[in-house]
Amino acid sequence: MQNRRQIAGFSIVDLKDHNIWALFVDPDFEKKGIGKKLHDIMLDWYFTQTKEIVWLGTSPNTRAELFYRKSNWKEIGMHGKNEIKFEMTFENWINNKTI
Numbered sequence: 001m002q003n004r005r006q007i008a009g010f011s012i013v014d015l016k017d018h019n020i021w022a023l024f025v026d027p028d029f030e031k032k033g034i035g036k037k038l039h040d041i042m043l044d045w046y047f048t049q050t051k052e053i054v055w056l057g058t059s060p061n062t063r064a065e066l067f068y069r070k071s072n073w074k075e076i077g078m079h080g081k082n083e084i085k086f087e088m089t090f091e092n093w094i095n096n097k098t099i
Helices: 032-051 063-070 090-097
Strands: 009-014 021-027 054-058 074-078 084-088
Touching: 009 032, 021 032, 032 090, 054 063, 054 074
Parallel strands: 021 054
Antiparallel strands: 009 021, 054 084, 074 084
16 A cells, blocks of 8 residues: 555635635545635634735635635625625634634
8 A cells, every 4th residue: 555645735825915815625635624624724824924804705606605604704795707705804713713
């Protein structure tokens, strides 16, 4: 049996523009809590670098939209080509981590 390392997911956050550029999990690893863990590590890191509001855009009526709503992101309008714009404040992140 080979011991192979495989990338299960990745995220990219932009400190200059204060946005989440990517958060993806390989479909073979979905529903294992990896996306939630990656999300939490990403936001913990982001808020140690800055206390600025972070935002992201995602398509409506997708699993991603549901994921961000369940993760307490707040919808603030639309962005780009028909994407929902969400944001997370430092205060909201800290307050929801204790729940």
